Structures are given as structure tokens and as C-alpha cells.
Amino acid sequence: MCGIVGKLSLDGRQSVNPDxxxxxxxxxxxxxxxxxxxxxxxxxxxxxxxLSIIDLNTGSQPMCNEDGTVWIVFNGEIYNYLSLxxxxxxxxxxxxxxxxxxVIVHLYEELGAECVSRLQGMFAFAIWDERKQMLLLxxxxxxxxxxxxxxxxxxxxxxSEIKSLLVDPSVTRRISARSIDRFLTYYYxxxxxxxxxxxxxxxxxxxxxxxxxxxxxRRYWNLQFNTAHWERFEDATKSLQDLLMNTVKDHMISDVxxxxxxxxxxxxxxxxxxxxxxxxxxxxxxxxxxxxxxFPDERPYARLAAQHYGxxxxxxxxxxxxxxxxxxxxxxxxxxxxxxxPAFALYLVSRLxxxxxxxxxxxxxxxxxxxxGYNKYRKLLALERLKSVxxxxxxxxxxxxxxxxxxxxxxxxxxxxxxxLPLSQYxxxxxxxxxxxxxxxxxxxxxKDFLDLLGPGISHGPTRSLFEQADSLPLLHQMLYVDTKxxxxxxxxxxxxxxxxxxxxxxxVPLLDxxxxxxxxxxPPHFKVKGLTTKxxxxxxxxxxVPDAILKRKKSGFPVPYDKWLKTELKxxxxxxxxxxxxxxxxxxxxxxxTKLLEMNQRADGYSQEVFSLLVLELLHQQFINSSQGSIVQxxxxxxxxxxxx
Numbered sequence: 001m002c003g004i005v006g007k008l009s010l011d012g013r014q015s016v017n018p019d020x021x022x023x024x025x026x027x028x029x030x031x032x033x034x035x036x037x038x039x040x041x042x043x044x045x046x047x048x049x050x051l052s053i054i055d056l057n058t059g060s061q062p063m064c065n066e067d068g069t070v071w072i073v074f075n076g077e078i079y080n081y082l083s084l085x086x087x088x089x090x091x092x093x094x095x096x097x098x099x100x101x102x103v104i105v106h107l108y109e110e111l112g113a114e115c116v117s118r119l120q121g122m123f124a125f126a127i128w129d130e131r132k133q134m135l136l137l138x139x140x141x142x143x144x145x146x147x148x149x150x151x152x153x154x155x156x157x158x159x160s161e162i163k164s165l166l167v168d169p170s171v172t173r174r175i176s177a178r179s180i181d182r183f184l185t186y187y188y189x190x191x192x193x194x195x196x197x198x199x200x201x202x203x204x205x206x207x208x209x210x211x212x213x214x215x216x217x218r219r220y221w222n223l224q225f226n227t228a229h230w231e232r233f234e235d236a237t238k239s240l241q242d243l244l245m246n247t248v249k250d251h252m253i254s255d256v257x258x259x260x261x262x263x264x265x266x267x268x269x270x271x272x273x274x275x276x277x278x279x280x281x282x283x284x285x286x287x288x289x290x291x292x293x294x295f296p297d298e299r300p301y302a303r304l305a306a307q308h309y310g311x312x313x314x315x316x317x318x319x320x321x322x323x324x325x326x327x328x329x330x331x332x333x334x335x336x337x338x339x340x341x342p343a344f345a346l347y348l349v350s351r352l353x354x355x356x357x358x359x360x361x362x363x364x365x366x367x368x369x370x371x372x373g374y375n376k377y378r379k380l381l382a383l384e385r386l387k388s389v390x391x392x393x394x395x396x397x398x399x400x401x402x403x404x405x406x407x408x409x410x411x412x413x414x415x416x417x418x419x420x421l422p423l424s425q426y427x428x429x430x431x432x433x434x435x436x437x438x439x440x441x442x443x444x445x446x447x448k449d450f451l452d453l454l455g456p457g458i459s460h461g462p463t464r465s466l467f468e469q470a471d472s473l474p475l476l477h478q479m480l481y482v483d484t485k486x487x488x489x490x491x492x493x494x495x496x497x498x499x500x501x502x503x504x505x506x507x508x509v510p511l512l513d514x515x516x517x518x519x520x521x522x523x524p525p526h527f528k529v530k531g532l533t534t535k536x537x538x539x540x541x542x543x544x545x546v547p548d549a550i551l552k553r554k555k556s557g558f559p560v561p562y563d564k565w566l567k568t569e570l571k572x573x574x575x576x577x578x579x580x581x582x583x584x585x586x587x588x589x590x591x592x593x594x595t596k597l598l599e600m601n602q603r604a605d606g607y608s609q610e611v612f613s614l615l616v617l618e619l620l621h622q623q624f625i626n627s628s629q630g631s632i633v634q635x636x637x638x639x640x641x642x643x644x645x646x
Contacts (some may be wrong), residue, residue: 002050002061003031003149003501004073005159006126006166008135009043010213011562014154015047024157024164025049030333031160031501039071044128044135048073051504053360055098058128060304065105066094069130072102074109075160076123076145077508084118094282108136116220120250120513124202126158134211140516142165142366143204145487146497150199156210160497162199162335166624173199173625177312177453179337180617182462184442186428187289187339187609190462195620204489223484223517225470225477225584227524231542235365236527240541243519244510248274251362251510259284259358260311261349261507264301266535267364269550270509270542275362276309283445285311286353286361286494288345291319298560301550308547315633316352318345320569323562327573331619333502338494339613341562346499361505365496366512369483370520372528373535375555377479381529384423384475423475424467428460445593462486478523484517567601574598578614585614586623608631 005024006015018040025047026037031326032049040064048061064071078084081100084107089095100121107115108127113136122144122639127136129489137158139147152170166172174197183189192201202208205221230236241522248271252258260272262285276283287302299315304314326344334343368374418426430558463482481554493509500507510516512550520528527537539551566574578585578594585594594614601607 002008002048002073002284003164003397004049004124004126004152005047005074005157005158005164006073006128006135007155007157008128009155010151010210011154012043012133012213015042016040016155016601018045020168020262021045021047022496024159024167027163028159028161030504033504035060039064039073039128041130042155043133044071046071046073046126046128051359051501051506052256053077055254058097059099059101061101061206062099063097063099065109068107070105071128071130072101072105072125074104074125075147076121076124076125077253077506078103078121078123079122079253080118086249091241099153108224109120113138114220116207119544122508122512122517124160130560132211134209136209136292137202139202139204141205141495142484142512143201143516144509145510147202148194148199148496149202149208151215152198156215162194162196163624165199165425172603173231175621175625177450177588179381181282181442181454183617184610184613186463187595187613188487188494189336189338190486195335195624199363201490202486219512223481223482225473227522229522230524230527232526233540236523237540240537242518244270244541245274245277247510247513247516247518248362249278250513251275251508252278254360256359257284257357258360258362259286259353259356260361261346261361262287262302262305262311262313263364263506263552264298264305264550265364265555266539266542266546266550267365267367268304269546270367270538271362271364272305272309272311274510274541274544276311282310282312282336284353284356284358285313285535286349286356286358287315289315290347290559290561291317291318292561292564295561295564296561299552304547304549314352314356316348318348320565322348323565324570324573327615327619328623329502331616331623333498333518334494335620335624336494336529337613337615337616337620338491339609340491340495341560341612343499345493347502349499350503350505350507354505359505360508361500362508362510363496364511365507365509366488366517367535367538369480369488370511370517371523371535371538373538373555374478375534376533377476377529378532379422380427380479381574383419383473387419423478424464424471427467427479428463428499445589445597447588448591450588463511474525476529477521488512501513520623562612563601563605566611570600574611574615577618580613583618584626585618591613604637619629 018038021038021040029049032051034052037048037060046062050061061070062073078100082102084103088106095102104125116138123140124145124147125138131492137147141443146160148162148165149156150165150171157168159164159165175195176197179189179195192203205220206217208217214310253273260275260283261270285306287299289297289299303313323344330343346535463486464487466482467478470478496507530536568631575598597607
């Protein structure tokens with residue numbers, strides 16, 4: 001796992017400054033504290049920071065082919081690199097290292113850009129082909145590893161993190177108005193936009209080429225649902241068991257110690273089960289809890305799993321003070337506007353692992369998206385079935401829900417406004433009920449000039465577009481497709497990569513191996529969700545090896561008690577940051593609207609996401625627009641809006 005950076009002069013005549021490449025790489029030194037390297041020649045500059053995992057002695061980058069005409073910087077792990085290496089050696093390629101990186105170089109020589117289709121793993125890489133004068137950027141199928149780029153008109157720059165791009169003074173630091181609105185709709189940014197104008201994510205499952213000043217992007221993989229293969233649930237369960245065993249085995253490849261992140265849930269416990277089997281010795285496991293008796297606690301279940309498999313288990317506890325103290329670090333490393341309080345826990349538990357000399361962690365991330373684990377799936381499937389049975393505009397179901405809502409049934413009130421809408425119009429992928437009070441009211445909180453700047457665009461366009469691509473699929477598969485293409489790469493995997501790499505730890509996610517995803521997509525919906533049972537086939541596959549208390553426990557997510565902390569210990573921080581007279585939020589929001597929102601959050605539940613998101617937005621401005629921290633950011637026009645009109 002590493003950090004990569006680079007710059008290509010689009011006209012081919014302007015030479016790249018080696019010092020710029022060094023500074024771009026140095027600002028992400030946390031991603032690779034074990035080594036650094038650069039290749040700068042004429043119009044191309046490549047930089048690398050290394051976290052040594054495989055071939056600790058000869059794996060330095062940038063790396064080239066035999067005659068120095070193909071150069072690569074690579075971030076990630078290729079789990080089938082040994083079989084590819086054997087194949088390439090048989091074709092006459094000469095290897096000077098034992099790394100997976102060099103395999104990609106020689107595979108590119110054979111297949112060109114289509115080499116990506118042969119790679120099993122997580123990756124983001126750049127290849128410079130000197131003969132063709134072509135740059136290739138590629139990102140793994142699901143988006144496990146990040147890759148950002150920007151076109152300044154004179155050069156294309158790329159990096160593992162946005163902050164590296166901001167080192168170059170030619171990169172404009174201007175906040176995107178549309179991204180602010182979209183963030184406050186989803187609580188993350190779906191699609192390839194970032195908070196900054198003209199800085200983009202390379203989409204998962206895509207590669208980008210730059211040749212003769214022309215930039216082209218191509219999709220090489222998409223998740224396809226084809227359920228014609230399976231008839232017997234038992235046969236599919238046995239196949240899944242074999243697949244999980246082989247996939248976790250692949251993800252154990254390492255020349256440094258491997259541990260497991262435990263949440264006490266089915267997914268991480270299942271990963272521990274197969275990892276222990278492959279290791280043949282006790283593994284290190286890590287989990288986190290929160291200070292206070294009133295909060296749900298995952299630790300008893302994590303301890304149960306660790307004890308069951310004989311793991312060497314460690315825990316850490318977080319309190320409100322630590323949460324508040326970590327906010328600046330959270331903002332610096334996340335870079336993107338994402339409402340993910342569990343990221344604080346991931347950072348601290350990853351740091352604990354690193355302090356315990358564990359550089360690689362396995363996680364159960366992705367099991368919910370692959371096998372239908374969220375409670376929202378079964379709830380919305382039930383709702384949609386009821387709607388289809390009763391049918392018609394303003395159906396009896398709609399009247400019934402309205403009546404119950406008026407009678408004070410709070411648990412059903414949230415469905416009242418979506419009952420007559422199709423799934424694609426109310427499903428925002430991050431939550432079962434996106435029709436929150438804030439999303440209904442937020443435009444009334446905007447400054448008039450900012451609202452005019454936004455125009456008539458649809459904030460939830462990205463997920464509606466994904467639904468259009470999946471409209472022929474069963475309802476469950478529509479939701480799984482949308483989540484896998486948005487919520488997963490643009491929220492969960494941003495958190496997973498940024499928070500672990502902040503501590504120089506590599507996180508691997510076996511349940512997001514593309515073979516596991518394709519297998520899950522081949523299953524009929526009822527193999528995954530049936531009645532009240534979610535992740536049905538995964539639980540069945542683990543039934544004989546995972547404790548019943550874990551298999552049958554109610555899903556609780558990862559319950560970070562930040563909603564309470566924002567109202568109590570962190571109240572002063574929230575009010576001072578959001579309502580400060582010099583706050584950047586004044587460019588977008590009416591002060592009275594912000595005040596009202598904070599006061600409403602003090603009186604009632606249901607606004608913690610909004611308050612935390614506003615806090616994140618303000619702190620992002622402070623670190624990446626207003627300040628000169630790390631010498632990477634300079635003052636730039638945020639918008640042209642006034643602060644007076646509401």
C-alpha cells in the first residue's frame with residue numbers, strides 16, 4: 001500500500017519540476033513512510049511513497065520494464081500476481097523483483113490498457129509509456145483505492161489524495177457550489193465530483209489515457225446481475241463457502257503481520273474464521289468501544305469472536321474529548337465532505353494495530369452491499385410489495401400511513417411523504433428515509449444568491465441515474481447496484497482508505513473482491529433477503545463455524561454516540577464553529593437558519609447528521625481554503641455570493 005503522484009505536460013514540451021513531484025509526494029508521506037522515489041524526465045513526473053508489505057527489500061518505485069521505456073507507480077495489492085508472474089516469465093519477461101508491481105508493468109507490455117481486466121485486487125496506478133508518449137491511469141473495479149486527477153489546461157496531475165494536487169500552484173482551489181448542495185443531500189459526494197471544482201475522482205472500474213494532449217476515459221468493468229445459474233440454495237451455499245476460503249487466503253498474502261478488525265458482526269467474524277484457518281496460528285484482532293454506559297457496545301461480541309478463534313485481542317475506548325480533538329486530523333485526512341463519525345473509531349483502532357506492529361488489517365467491509373445486509377433492504381422491499389398490491393395514486397396504504405403519522409406513530413411518520421413515490425425518487429442509498437426534515441428545508445436555509453447559483457439542478461441526480469441503469473432488475477438488486485456504485489465507493493471506502501492510511505496501515509476487504517461481488521450478483525434475491533432475514537446465504541455459509549450469538553444478533557451498524565456528544569461535551573465547539581461571524585458557512589446559509597437548526601438539535605433527535613455535516617464543511621474550508629497549513633493551500637474565491645441576502 002502506498003501513495004502515488006504525478007504530472008504530465010499536455011503539450012509534451014514543458015518539463016516537469018522534480019521538486020514539485022517531491023513536494024506532492026511528501027504531503028502524503030503517511031501513506032508510505034518506508035521509502036520514496038521519483039522518475040522525472042521531460043514532460044512526465046512520477047512520485048511514490050512506499051508502505052512495504054510484499055518484497056520488503058527490492059520493491060522500490062517508480063519501477064520500469066527491462067529497457068526503461070515503461071514506468072509505473074502503483075498503490076494497492078494484486079492477489080493473483082504469482083500466477084500472472086509465472087505466465088509472464090513463460091512468455092520471456094525478465095523480473096528483477098518479487099513484487100506485484102512489476103507484474104503489472106509486464107502485463108501492460110502484453111495487453112496494453114486492457115491489462116486491468118486480468119488483475120484481481122485493489123489498485124490505483126499510473127503507467128507512462130515512453131515510446132507511445134502515453135499516460136495510463138487505472139482504478140480497481142469497486143473503488144477500494146482512491147485516485148484523483150485534474151486538468152489545468154496545460155497539464156494533467158494525479159494523486160492518491162487531493163492535498164497532493166493542491167501543492168501545485170497552477171491548481172485552482174475553488175469550492176464547488178453543486179458539491180456543497182449534494183453533500184448536504186447525501187452526506188457524502190456520489191459520482192466523480194469532489195468538493196473542489198475541476199478536481200475529480202477516477203471512477204471505479206475505469207481507466208483514463210492521455211495521449212497527444214487528448215484525455216479519454218473508459219469503463220472496463222460493471223457489476224452485472226444474472227440469476228439464471230442457481231436453482232438450489234444448498235449448492236450456492238457450498239460454492240460460497242469455497243469462494244470465501246480461497247478469497248481470504250488470497251488476501252492473507254503478506255511479508256508483514258496481518259490482523260483483523262472486529263466489529264462483533266457476521267462479516268468481520270466470518271473473515272476472522274477463514275483467516276485463522278489459513279494462518280494456522282492466533283491472529284491479532286482489534287476493536288473499539290465508547291465511554292459511557294448508555295451506548296450500544298460491540299465489544300462483548302468482538303471478544304466472543306476473538307475467544308472462539310483463539311485470537312490475541314486488543315481494544316480501545318473513545319470518549320467525547322478524543323472525538324473532538326481528532327476533528328482536525330479527520331478533516332485533513334478525509335479531504336472529502338463525508339459524514340462518517342465511525343471514521344474516528346477506525347483511525348484510533350488502526351493506530352492501535354500499528355503500535356502493535358501490525359501493518360495489514362482485514363475487514364468485513366462490503367458484506368452488506370454484496371449480500372443484502374442492511375435492514376433498509378427488507379423494510380423497503382416490504383413497503384414496495386405493499387404498494388404494488390394496493391396500487392394507485394393516493395392508495396389506501398398512503399391514507400393509512402398519513403393517519404397513523406398524524407396520530408403520532410413516529411416510526412411510521414418517516415414513510416408518509418414517500419409512500420406514493422417510486423423507489424428511485426426517494427432512495428438516496430445512504431439511508432432508507434432520505435426525506436429528512438433538513439432535506440425538505442435546506443433550500444430555505446440557503447442564501448438567496450447561493451440558491452440562484454445552484455440553479456434548477458437535481459441534487460439527487462446521481463442515484464437516479466444509477467436507478468435508470470438498473471431499472472430492469474428486481475428491486476433488491478436495484479438497491480444493491482446503486483449502493484455498490486455510490487454509497488460504497490464514495491463514502492465507506494473513502495473512510496476505509498483514508499483513516500487506515502493516516503496511520504500507515506493497509507486495509508484489505510475480502511468481501512469486496514470482484515469475484516465475491518460477481519458471485520453475489522448471480523444469486524436470486526431471495527437467497528440474500530427473505531422475510532425478516534438479511535444476508536441469508538452468508539449466514540448459512542457461516543452457520544457451523546460462527547457463534548450463534550453473533551449470527552442471530554440484531555444488526556446495529558457501528559453506533560458512534562456522536563449525536564449525544566454534539567449536544568453535550570461538544571456543544572460549545574459546534575456553536576462557536578458554525579455560528580462564528582467569520583464562518584465560511586455564511587457564504588451559503590442564513591445565520592438565523594443555522595441558529596435555528598442548532599437549537600432544534602439541542603431539543604430533539606434527528607438532526608445530528610446535519611449538524612456534523614455543517615461542522616465538517618466549515619472545517620474543510622478552514623483547512624483547505626483559508627489556511628496555509630502544510631503550505632499547500634492558498635486563499636481562493638469560494639463563490640461570488642453575498643452574505644446579506646436570505
